[in-house]
Amino acid sequence: MVAAGVALATVAGFGIYLGAREFEHRLPLPRSTRGCVVEAEGRVTLNAEQMANAATIAAVGVRRKMPERAVVIALATAFQESRLRNLAGGDRDSVGLFQQRPSQGWGTPEQIRNPRYAATKFYNALRKVRGWEQMEITDAAQKVQRSAYPRAYQQWADEAEVLTRALLGNATGAVACTVGRKPSIRGAAAAAALSAGLTEDWGRLETVSPAELTGLAVPASDSRVGWRYAHWLVSHASAHGVKRVRFGNLEWTADGGSWSPVRDGAHSTDRVIAEVFDD
Numbered sequence: 001m002v003a004a005g006v007a008l009a010t011v012a013g014f015g016i017y018l019g020a021r022e023f024e025h026r027l028p029l030p031r032s033t034r035g036c037v038v039e040a041e042g043r044v045t046l047n048a049e050q051m052a053n054a055a056t057i058a059a060v061g062v063r064r065k066m067p068e069r070a071v072v073i074a075l076a077t078a079f080q081e082s083r084l085r086n087l088a089g090g091d092r093d094s095v096g097l098f099q100q101r102p103s104q105g106w107g108t109p110e111q112i113r114n115p116r117y118a119a120t121k122f123y124n125a126l127r128k129v130r131g132w133e134q135m136e137i138t139d140a141a142q143k144v145q146r147s148a149y150p151r152a153y154q155q156w157a158d159e160a161e162v163l164t165r166a167l168l169g170n171a172t173g174a175v176a177c178t179v180g181r182k183p184s185i186r187g188a189a190a191a192a193a194l195s196a197g198l199t200e201d202w203g204r205l206e207t208v209s210p211a212e213l214t215g216l217a218v219p220a221s222d223s224r225v226g227w228r229y230a231h232w233l234v235s236h237a238s239a240h241g242v243k244r245v246r247f248g249n250l251e252w253t254a255d256g257g258s259w260s261p262v263r264d265g266a267h268s269t270d271r272v273i274a275e276v277f278d279d
Contacts, residue, residue, distance in 0.1 A: 040171035042162035048238035050084035055235035058167035059201035060119040072160045077141040079156035169224035175231040178257030183241035187279035190241035215275040229272045244275040
């Protein structure tokens, strides 16, 4: 009877452990006074690092001409592997957003720690999976990652779909971030870094520097393209000293951390304008 009781207690304890692990996976993502809220037929809360990494993953997908479904799979994978953090290490020699392993041919640790490189490698591997377009998210991700927990990716499907809708420009004013009032980079240096980041993620863009402010403007061929760039700029605002982003009849400000109607009537439908903090 004692042995049976011990066995039952052990099984119960293991069940509690498994339940706790599942609950841990479903905990809300980190909230921060310098965080971001994404609302696009659903709501996701991320910190500044996570938001910037998500925006980069989405941009690289567009640049690689991957379908929207591929971006959802990539984001769900990065959620599971790193919670969208660019980790210096992990299980065995795993590194970065997707916990890719140098020993398995993904690249050097330094290369894998570059979010753009890591995302590109993931999309390249996904493209080689026969029939991935028709697979469930978790099956397609597993074909690429070969994880010890193959069903874990599916739990992030909802969050990945919300982010994809926003970051691919299928929602208006959907990414809102609150950033600090003392950015580490300002003025011309911030504008230059922002332009370089856009080029690294999106490829060659014909940005211009408006005479009336310190910052840049990105041409937008249509509303969807414009919101892609606008949401990317807000996503990277914290690291690049972005003070204001304007597109269409809406603008986001670092002080308010949200989108609101443009008050001066200066609508911009053919370009996205980003203003950085002055020196």
